[in-house]
Amino acid sequence: MSDEQTTEPQNLVKQGSILSVLTLASRVLGLMREMVKAALLGTTPLSDAFTVAFMVPNLFRRLFAEGSISVAFIPTFKGYLIEGDTSKTQTFLSSFITALTVLVTTVVILGIIASPWIIPFFGLTELDETILLTRIMFPYLALISFAALLQGILNSHHIFIPTGLAPILLNITVIGCSYLLTPLMANPARAMAVGVMIGGTLQVLIQVPGVLRKGHRFGYTGLKQAFTNPGTRTVFRLVGPTIIGMAAYQLNDLVSTALAGNAGPGVVSSLQYSLRLQELILGVFAVSLGTVLLPDLAGQAKRNQWGEFNRRLVMAIDIIALITIPITFFSLIQGEYIIRLLFQSRSFDESSVALTKEAFTFHMLGLFFIALNRILAPAFYAQSNSKSPTIAGVFSFFINMILAALLVGPMKGGGVALALSIASGVNTVLLFIFMRRTPQIDMGHIVGSSVRYTGKLLAFSALASIPVYFVSPALYRLFAGKGRLISYGIPLTLTTILFGVTGLILLWISRDALLKMVTQRLNQRLGKHGAPH
Structure with a gap:
């Protein structure tokens, strides 16, 4: 029996918790990176x-890195691990790399050569500088692709710590170079x-030791063997349908950025600063949950453990609702002050604040x-179904492009941002509709449970927002003119506490199941550590 089959659920929870903490650190550092960029470059x-130059290689990142690894590599590699043939696994890895x-x-x-013909579409005034920056950073695509491959191998073994450490190194390095190399x-x-x-x-190198410790030794093979290997062909078959979706996504991103670039100076950067704040939340919770869920759901689907599959999916949806809905309400009330802080x-300056808000x-x-x-999406990828998310993605991305x-x-x-939000909602609805095609998934229970819980959280978040709305003006007047950290930091901290305590009281009154589960686990942990030896 493989180690994947014997992995205890408690260990997965622990790994997921550690990954969330590391991802939180990474996102905070990513936010600091944007703060450094705001201080040095503004809008x-x-x-x-810089924003466009870094975006261009990242357009292909979803196809060669996150896209191919999550959609195709992990489910395929997971199958090799379950089969247990070490030789076939190593041959597949060598062929795929x-x-x-x-x-x-x-x-x-091709990207480096074509930069002078690509960049003018964005309507930027710093044309030559953008081309140079694009050429400097385009090889980052290769680095992040190899880092994603190593991450896929480790995640398939339920090893997530290097996955969390890699982006931390990236952010620390960019922050350090921003100050150390700027004078030069x-x-x-x-x-x-x-x-x-x-x-x-560094993102690549940090993950190599973990892969070697799992006993994987692989190198390069001949081109014919690489592209005819059964595992590689399976990956390409699974990725194939997503190429259309990825192409639509990249076209949409290009068009949205070009529209923003032609809308006026600073609009592209303001969207990037805003997305960084959003990604802080998504990265800590949604990406962490998705990263931990995918290899686990893939194993359950291959073993026909659909009861556990459904249970974990429902819990993940409820956790996402519990986190994102209250944060959305709070951010809509306090968004300007978060940006200023x-x-x-x-x-x-003030125009940058207005654009970003x-x-x-x-x-x-x-x-x-x-x-x-x-x-x-990982619920589909776990079943080796890349077609359904692709169709949903293509449809929603075209809606995004038209609305933008x-x-x-x-x-x-604001129009570009609103278009993305509406298209994301459409994508969610389509994914739920397509999920009904899998008879083993209990969609009636999943949708019913999700709608009820989401409705409750919408009501509770609205109620928790009321005291914050009325108390905020007085708090900001009280601390005004005392420096940025005090003028905005203290009122934001106090309103966050007020909002959080009000929300927790409402959840406690309603006997919320997730709150009860978290409380029980904390009590068990405290009891365990406090028990006499």
């Missing part, structure tokens, strides 16, 4: 140049670009749906 044309290297290297070379380079954007490349290298300094308001409306999509084109004129960055 200037040079900031837009060879094929991945050839494809990614080709895209990187023409501008801070170039220093940050060098930091991205060094950080990407985190970003307002030096180059980030507008984008942030409309981005937060879609937080619940975006988080939910990152939980629902219609709304960017009257609403600028």
